[in-house]
Amino acid sequence: MNLRDILTLLEGEILYPEVDLDREVPCAFASDMISDILMCTKEPTLLLTGLTNNQIIRVSDMIDIVGIVFVRGKKPLEDVIEMAEERGLPIITTKFSLYRCSGLLYNAGLRSCKIQ
Amino acid sequence: MIMQDYWYIREGFEQRIKEYLALAPVVEVDLEFEVMEKDFNSAGKGSSETKNLLKRLGVESDILRRVAVSAYEAEINMAAHSRGGKMISEVYDDHIHVRFEDIGPGIENIDQAMVPGYSTADELVRELGFGAGLGLPNIKKNCDAMHIRSAKDSPTLLEFIIYFG
Numbered sequence: 001m002n003l004r005d006i007l008t009l010l011e012g013e014i015l016y017p018e019v020d021l022d023r024e025v026p027c028a029f030a031s032d033m034i035s036d037i038l039m040c041t042k043e044p045t046l047l048l049t050g051l052t053n054n055q056i057i058r059v060s061d062m063i064d065i066v067g068i069v070f071v072r073g074k075k076p077l078e079d080v081i082e083m084a085e086e087r088g089l090p091i092i093t094t095k096f097s098l099y100r101c102s103g104l105l106y107n108a109g110l111r112s113c114k115i116q
Numbered sequence: 117m118i119m120q121d122y123w124y125i126r127e128g129f130e131q132r133i134k135e136y137l138a139l140a141p142v143v144e145v146d147l148e149f150e151v152m153e154k155d156f157n158s159a160g161k162g163s164s165e166t167k168n169l170l171k172r173l174g175v176e177s178d179i180l181r182r183v184a185v186s187a188y189e190a191e192i193n194m195a196a197h198s199r200g201g202k203m204i205s206e207v208y209d210d211h212i213h214v215r216f217e218d219i220g221p222g223i224e225n226i227d228q229a230m231v232p233g234y235s236t237a238d239e240l241v242r243e244l245g246f247g248a249g250l251g252l253p254n255i256k257k258n259c260d261a262m263h264i265r266s267a268k269d270s271p272t273l274l275e276f277i278i279y280f281g
Contacts (some may be wrong), residue, residue: 034192
């Protein structure tokens, strides 16, 4: 599955234009707690979250995040979008809930990231 | 006021840690960052830069992640719970030693703070996605050695060591 497929499934919108939509997404993780994300993500992972502050982008400096989906119609502020753009980190917003996004992606074959 | 010393050393690393602390070798590269109280715009920069430095030095990706996650959790802790302090990353030929020294107000009970899920984070910190009570356990999980020295109404020192192989 790639980012284009995810954008279609979640009826999402990319938040800045220069995104490589062919980028492969091997697995996903969903959480609104940053420590959970740091503890559970050990491989390239798509992150689904309701957090939109700058620290969610900072987290991608620490671990391998292939893209972020902001759920429930949330959109980060412009300076946070710029932080993502500087890093070439794809960011998507969707009106669907975290639960619905997770269900849609899981049914389409996107596996959960491995948790040790 | 009871000064508490908490030590964790990963099994198999006891001898290396003992020798390193006894020998006190010369640091090869070091970085220092200021961390300010509740400054969540800057918090995390020190950890990013530390990770980038190690990456340039050719440290492998799993070690990079462990250093970055440990440093970031500690940096966020300092911004969330202390009145500010500094982060010092010291790189040696086979490991990194990162120290966090704040100006208080201290940890009343370190054993309790180490319990996964226990948190004293305020509403602001929780709204940002922190305060799961997993910061210290997450550092412990990712490092080879960890030391905390603190007391109520005192500065806190948190330090960890991670070997490159």
